[in-house]
Structure formats: structure tokens, C-alpha cells
Amino acid sequence: MLRPGLGALSGLLAGFAALATAELASVPVRREAGPVTAVGGAVIDRTPAAVKDFAIRTFGSNDKLALQVGIVTILGLFAIGLGLLALRRQAVGSAGVMVFGVIGALAAAGRPDGGPLDALPSLLGAVVGAGVLYLLSGFLATPVPSDSEQAPPQGSFDRRRFVLAATAAAAASAAAGVTGQRLNAAGGAEAVASRRAVRLPPPASPARPVPRGADLKVPGMRPFVTPNAKFYRVDTALVVPRVDATRWRLRIHGKGVSRPLTVTFDDLLSRELIERDVTLTCVSNEVGGPYVGNARWIGVRLADLLREAGVRPPSKGGPSDQLVARSVDGMTIGSPVETVMDGRDAMLAVGMNGEPLPFDHGFPVRMLVPGLYGYVSACKWIQDIELTTFDDYDVYWVKRDWAREAPIKTQSRIDTPKPFAEVERGTVPVAGVAWAQHKGISRVEVRVDGGEWHTARLGAEDSEDTWRQWVWEWPATSGSHTLEVRATDREDRTQTGKRVGTVPDGATGWHSVVVQVP
Numbered sequence: 386m387l388r389p390g391l392g393a394l395s396g397l398l399a400g401f402a403a404l405a406t407a408e409l410a411s412v413p414v415r416r417e418a419g420p421v422t423a424v425g426g427a428v429i430d431r432t433p434a435a436v437k438d439f440a441i442r443t444f445g446s447n448d449k450l451a452l453q454v455g456i457v458t459i460l461g462l463f464a465i466g467l468g469l470l471a472l473r474r475q476a477v478g479s480a481g482v483m484v485f486g487v488i489g490a491l492a493a494a495g496r497p498d499g500g501p502l503d504a505l506p507s508l509l510g511a512v513v514g515a516g517v518l519y520l521l522s523g524f525l526a527t528p529v530p531s532d533s534e535q536a537p538p539q540g541s542f543d544r545r546r547f548v549l550a551a552t553a554a555a556a557a558s559a560a561a562g563v564t565g566q567r568l569n570a571a572g573g574a575e576a577v578a579s580r581r582a583v584r585l586p587p588p589a590s591p592a593r594p595v596p597r598g599a600d601l602k603v604p605g606m607r608p609f610v611t612p613n614a615k616f617y618r619v620d621t622a623l624v625v626p627r628v629d630a631t632r633w634r635l636r637i638h639g640k641g642v643s644r645p646l647t648v649t650f651d652d653l654l655s656r657e658l659i660e661r662d663v664t665l666t667c668v669s670n671e672v673g674g675p676y677v678g679n680a681r682w683i684g685v686r687l688a689d690l691l692r693e694a695g696v697r698p699p700s701k702g703g704p705s706d707q708l709v710a711r712s713v714d715g716m717t718i719g720s721p722v723e724t725v726m727d728g729r730d731a732m733l734a735v736g737m738n739g740e741p742l743p744f745d746h747g748f749p750v751r752m753l754v755p756g757l758y759g760y761v762s763a764c765k766w767i768q769d770i771e772l773t774t775f776d777d778y779d780v781y782w783v784k785r786d787w788a789r790e791a792p793i794k795t796q797s798r799i800d801t802p803k804p805f806a807e808v809e810r811g812t813v814p815v816a817g818v819a820w821a822q823h824k825g826i827s828r829v830e831v832r833v834d835g836g837e838w839h840t841a842r843l844g845a846e847d848s849e850d851t852w853r854q855w856v857w858e859w860p861a862t863s864g865s866h867t868l869e870v871r872a873t874d875r876e877d878r879t880q881t882g883k884r885v886g887t888v889p890d891g892a893t894g895w896h897s898v899v900v901q902v903p
């Protein structure tokens with residue numbers, strides 16, 4: 386009973402030693418090359434659209450934590466298995482550890498932004514882990530005597546050595562792991578300092594103040610402008626990139642670029658800046674979902690830079706119809722050149738709600754195109770813009786079942802009352818938001834239990850690129866009731882009630898909420 390237990394423990398200690406060594410070894414390489422991050426990233430890259438959506442829906446912004454906990458748990462189980470295996474076949478157990486090292490190495494080197502060097506932490510970790518397992522299982526390998534009554538006090542010497550070696554391995558691993566984590570965390574120090582040093586110049590073209598009455602201030606509603614800390618986050622980054630703004634460069638090049646450009650962060654800040662309120666939406670947002678937020682952005686008009694580089698949209702004879710934005714973490718996001726240059730406020734954003742972009746939201750620079758879902762427009766941590774065609778190149782999400790082009794669909798959401806809430810009889814404000822970026826919202830209607838539609842009162846319009854709050858005073862009667870909402874945009878198109886899922890280009894259907902009135 387004791388030996389299998391110690392075998393399992395050896396496996397776990399070997400796994401711990403491997404991960405800790407890899408963490409330390411990732412310091413001179415890069416923190417993204419750590420095996421758990423690398424395998425997690427590789428899993429994300431290979432996750433079909435529907436599963437990724439399921440993960441976002443189920444775990445929300447904790448989807449990445451859930452993934453990492455899952456990976457560590459699976460590794461732990463395999464480590465126990467290898468520890469038990471090593472009791473019978475010492476070398477095979479260690480070879481098993483090496484197999485996991487190779488998997489980690491392949492995952493790390495194969496990431497969109499990965500290189501051969503990224504394989505190093507996993508391989509080093511595996512070598513150390515294999516060694517630890519070999520050593521520990523060696524101490525446990527004393528053959529069990531056939532007649533235990535006659536046997537000398539069984540393996541007492543080895544057991545003491547086992548305890549010593551296991552303790553040493555655990556302590557050394559903990560030290561290596563903690564040191565690695567500390568150094569990796571400190572590695573972003575220049576980036577943090579560069580962000581702190583940013584002074585955003587006043588925009589040449591400021592946004593007008595948010596009109597009074599845009600925020601209806603109905604209790605239970607989220608504010609009209611989403612604070613940065615509350616802004617939804619959707620991306621594939623297990624480790625948020627920390628880019629040093631003083632070393633940041635953006636290259637603009639490709640087909641039809643007659644004057645390729647490379648700009649620095651200071652170059653961008655010294656240009657004419659625009660400030661705009663824009664509501665960003667994720668294609669993975671289900672009907673009624675939370676992945677939509679509204680912020681005041683500051684940035685450089687992207688069309689200005691493109692024109693400077695000699696780019697013409699297809700309608701003016703330009704050869705490229707797709708703009709591919711690349712981030713420092715290897716994400717590729719493709720937008721239609723025609724849309725980016727059609728006069729809307731497509732921008733390279735440097736500021737969000739009065740401060741430099743938070744790291745989570747793309748510091749130092751991200752793209753933003755009002756009216757397009759984030760996955761086809763809003764590249765965070767951008768470092769490269771290539772002009773090409775949709776025929777010639779499929780970007781990250783397009784390779785994973787999502788549509789090439791995806792304008793935001795007109796949508797509306799009930800924020801209060803909450804689903805299954807109990808509300809008092811009498812007048813109940815039913816309120817929420819509606820959005821149809823770059824078209825604008827002209828009407829919102831609410832109905833109860835499939836009855837006739839009632840027109841809601843709209844909050845003042847900030848811009849056609851922002852959402853609009855709405856409220857309808859409901860004379861609530863006793864019983865269980867279903868509230869539904871639909872919006873109409875300024876092109877006079879009413880949101881369809883037909884329910885479709887988020888894949889491949891955004892969900893449709895009316896948001897409904899069931900409430901109880903005593």
C-alpha cells in the first residue's frame with residue numbers, strides 16, 4: 386500500500402520539478418514558452434468555433450483559468466500514472482516524462498508566434514522531471530520479498546533516502562518555480578514603465594460630450610460608458626502581452642502600398658488624434674450576452690495612415706481588398722479595406738476612457754472599426770498591417786469556421802428586470818440597451834407574453850457608432866410573464882426574431898426574460 390502511494394508521489398514530484406524547471410527556463414526565452422501556457426495556447430488554436438463559444442459561455446472570462454486548471458489536472462493524473470509505472474519499469478516511467486516534454490515543446494514552437502527556441506523550456510523541464518522520477522523510483526525499487534514475515538525491516542534504508550531525495554526535489558522545484566514566476570513577472574517592468582510614462586495629447590478632433598439623457602439611470606442598468614475595469618475581454622492570450630511602447634513599431638506594407646511605412650508610438654501621438662465613442666461587440670456574444678461594451682477611444686484615423694502609404698480602396702482601383710492586422714502574439718485579423726476607408730472612424734487607438742490602453746485591451750495600440758465585430762477589426766497589441774486580398778489569405782478565425790466578413794448585427798438586450806426576478810405589481814421599468822453600430826438605432830419595442838409591441842423611450846443618441854439605452858414602463862399584472870425586445874436600425878430594418886447561433890457571423894433572435902409578479 387505504501388509503495389504505490391510513494392510511487393504516485395514520485396510521479397507528482399517529477400511533474401512538479403518539470404513544470405518548475407520549465408518556468409525558470411522560460412525566463413530567458415519568453416514567458417509564453419512555458420509548457421502549460423504553450424499547450425493551452427495550442428488547445429485554443431485547435432478549438433473549433435462551437436467549442437470555443439461553449440467555453441466562453443460556460444466559463445466567461447474565466448475560460449482561460451479553467452483551461453489551465455484542466456491542463457494541470459490532466460498532467461497531474463498522468464504524472465501519478467508514470468510514477469506507478471516507474472515502480473515496475475524505472476526507465477519507461479522516465480521516458481514517459483520525456484514524451485510529455487516533447488508534446489510541450491511541439492506546442493510551444495508551433496504557436497502562431499512561436500519559434501524553435503520556445504521548445505527549450507519544455508525539453509529542459511522534461512529532462513529534469515525524468516531525472517527526478519528515475520532517482521525516486523530507484524529508491525523504491527527494492528524487490529518486495531516473497532515471505533514478508535522473514536524479511537529484514539523492509540527497505541528502511543532506501544525509504545530514508547527516498548524521503549530525503551523527495552524533500553530535496555520538492556524544495557528545489559518550489560525555489561525554481563517561484564524564482565521563475567518572479568522573474569517572468571518582473572520581465573514586463575519596462576512595458577509597465579512605458580505605459581506609466583504615456584501622456585495622451587489632447588485630440589485635434591475631440592468627441593462631443595455624451596449628451597445628457599444618453600444614460601437613463603434606470604436602477605439595474607449598466608452605465609452608458611463602460612469603465613475599463615468592467616469592459617469585457619475576449620482574446621486567445623493566456624499570457625497578456627506586455628509591450629514596451631518605446632520599442633513598439635508598426636509596419637504598413639503589402640500589395641498596393643506604394644510607400645511602406647514604419648511608425649513608432651511617438652510618431653502616432655504626434656499625429657492628428659481623433660476621439661470617438663464606439664461600442665465594441667464580440668461575435669461570440671449570444672442574444673442577451675455580456676460581450677459588448679462602450680468606451681471613449683482616442684487614436685489616429687487609420688485611413689489617413691493608409692492613404693499616406695499610398696493605399697487605395699478597391700472602389701478606387703486599389704489591388705487589395707483585405708487589411709490583415711497582426712499582433713505581437715501572432716493573432717491575425719482581417720478587415721475589408723473598403724470599409725476601413727469609407728469615411729467611418731476606423732482608428733489605431735492609443736487611449737481608452739481617458740487613459741492609455743490597459744494591457745488587457747491592447748496596449749500600446751489596437752485597431753478599432755465601428756460597425757465590425759471585434760474578430761474582424763479590433764486587433765489588440767497590433768504590430769503589423771499587411772494589405773492583401775481575401776482570396777490570397779485566410780486569417781486566424783477564418784481558418785476556424787468564422788466568416789471572412791462580419792458587420793455587427795442589430796441587437797437589443799433587456800438588462801432589467803433580471804431573468805426569473807420577482808417584481809412588484811404596478812409600473813415596472815423594463816430597460817436595456819440596443820446597438821446597430823454605424824447605422825444607429827431608431828426604435829426599440831417591447832412585448833409581453835407575445836402580445837402587441839410597445840415602443841420604448843430611447844436614451845439620447847450619442848453617435849450612430851454607440852449603443853442606446855431604452856426603457857418601457859410596464860404595467861405589470863400578477864403571474865409569470867415573458868418580456869421580449871427588438872430593435873430597428875436607421876435603415877429601417879427590424880431585428881429578426883429568427884434564432885441563429887453565434888457561428889459563423891453573429892447571433893440573431895430576440896432577447897427574452899421571464900419574470901414573476903406575485
Ligand SMILES: Nc1nc2c(c(=O)[nH]1)N[C@H]1C(S)=C(S)[C@@H](COP(=O)(O)O)O[C@H]1N2
Pocket residue numbers: 616617618619620621622665666667668712713714716745746747758759760763764765766
Ligand atoms: N491580438 C488579439 N486581438 C484581438 C483578439 C485576440 O484574440 N488577439 N480578439 C478579438 C476579439 S474576438 C474581440 S471581440 C476583441 C475584444 O476586445 P477587448 O478584449 O478589448 O474587449 O478583440 C479582438 N482583438
Ligand SMILES: [Mo]
Pocket residue numbers: 619666667668669758759760
Ligand atoms: Mo470577439
